[in-house]
Amino acid sequence: MCLPELAAFDLATLVARARDGDARAVGRLISLVENGSEHLREAMAALAAEPGHARVIGLTGSPGVGKSTTTAVLVAAFRANNQRVAVLAVDPSSPFSGGALLGDRVRMQDHATDSGVYIRSMASRGHLGGLAWSTPQALRVLDAAGFDVVLVETVGVGQAEVEVASLADTTLVLVAPGMGDGIQAAKAGILEIADVFVVNKADRDGADSTARDLRHMLSLAEGRRPEDWQPPIVKTVASRNEGVEDLMAALDKHQEWLVKSGRLDARRRVRAADEIEAIAVTALRTRIGDLRGGTLLDQLAGQVVAGELDPYTAADQLVADVTR
């Protein structure tokens, strides 16, 4: 999408409309985030003044475990409670948004005409700061727009997916029987980020042993104290709407624990620290990038090519120049 930036109406209007829940305004603000717009700073300042109350729920898991179906089922469940729901579908491996990620979510079409539901996909677009930079800012937009719940769905189980999912208040990790997800999960550090495990497609063979494997791995996790949250393992068959009540109950229980234990505030501070850090790193990267084509970096590169200088010593000189 290549919109003329803010031609039709100005930023204050855009922010005001987003606050009123205007889907088009929300969409344009997220596009500003995605494109790293120069107006973003102003937009974020306007949005920061009145934070909302959105509950952020992350969903992650390997392709094929049923993330889209589970997301659709959760949307329906929250809507039944009369809550406004936004879905942010994030694909860290793709430089493009839209397309496949939303194309195959047939069940999402049930919600397409519901004004209490907003669905948006987002990709890294090769922006300097990547998704660590853009996702918290997109969440800020959705929070300010007054959504009660934001579901952040990622496509895989890589490092980037784990990072994105861990921005949430509550992180769901989906596995399916017989996919060897257990070992995969342990590898990707998913055990640490999961607040609730969902064994989806639980009507298939091996669901019980998958749940048992997960329970065993959780029991081996080191450093867990009695007062810490114990991630429950919920079995669902999302495609048949089975287990959804259990899942909603697990989500509510975690939410209660977050509030009572003071962890909700702690998690939001960590999310804010992540956001600030990502913006600061991007600003410093931009400063360094601005040196491209300049004399110093070009000269250092020439010396490195000639073997007169090693790249670390060259980098030291660059850092000294930027932070001078």
Next chain:
Amino acid sequence: MCLPELAAFDLATLVARARDGDARAVGRLISLVENGSEHLREAMAALAAEPGHARVIGLTGSPGVGKSTTTAVLVAAFRANNQRVAVLAVDPSSPFSGGALLGDRVRMQDHATDSGVYIRSMASRGHLGGLAWSTPQALRVLDAAGFDVVLVETVGVGQAEVEVASLADTTLVLVAPGMGDGIQAAKAGILEIADVFVVNKADRDGADSTARDLRHMLSLAEGRRPEDWQPPIVKTVASRNEGVEDLMAALDKHQEWLVKSGRLDARRRVRAADEIEAIAVTALRTRIGDLRGGTLLDQLAGQVVAGELDPYTAADQLVADVTR
């Protein structure tokens, strides 16, 4: 792999052995890169002093176009010319190395016992600097180890893959008939990075129209001057060893052009600048990361959560603190 770092022998010995082409020493140095070892700086300084002469060839393209087969065929062709060849297989989307990437390359087994061939996969491992940081340093190790040719193979066509492939002296972009790669290529900025296009599986229907589409898109590319390189389109059936001579001829022709036009030096300067920049950015990110858990970032995060401060203004204060 969790080796005790440099327990058995010291860095100088390791570098000396790598220079002699000892595959085990080369492997350990690349592991230092992959793990972001504290010894890396010292290793790179030792390696920088005597640059080698390796010709770096990048291969990229969508899954299923035959990158592994083409890589294997190129390895055989360079070996037939008595050149030592290293293959660096890079998977930007995976935090793990090894595994699937090398597991399915059956044809590579032809070269498994050939001491003139070194094969290594590398993943981002979630290291701060990512592959933009680690790939040039791994290339530096392979160059210093005296390889004549380094083939850098990436798994997909995303932004990260494009960046990695563009580190090469010569970049091959593989497409296959009927995969809609043309449009995909244009999207991912692959037209700009390709020095040679390979239409592999050219015995399939649609090979001619794929080549025609590519030629058409190249003709539309803006800003190309007569003295610029015109990327040739080579048809191959790598699985049957067809078209390999044409491909090798195209590679040699591009290499000659690089040398004659002075672009080889220019590309290597850009690669060195990328390397220096990535190391510098990582150093600055580490400085900011060191502030995690400290008072300033925690205090700023608290203000952002409370809506007292927007994240950009908070980031400004963080940057001011780091560059003070």
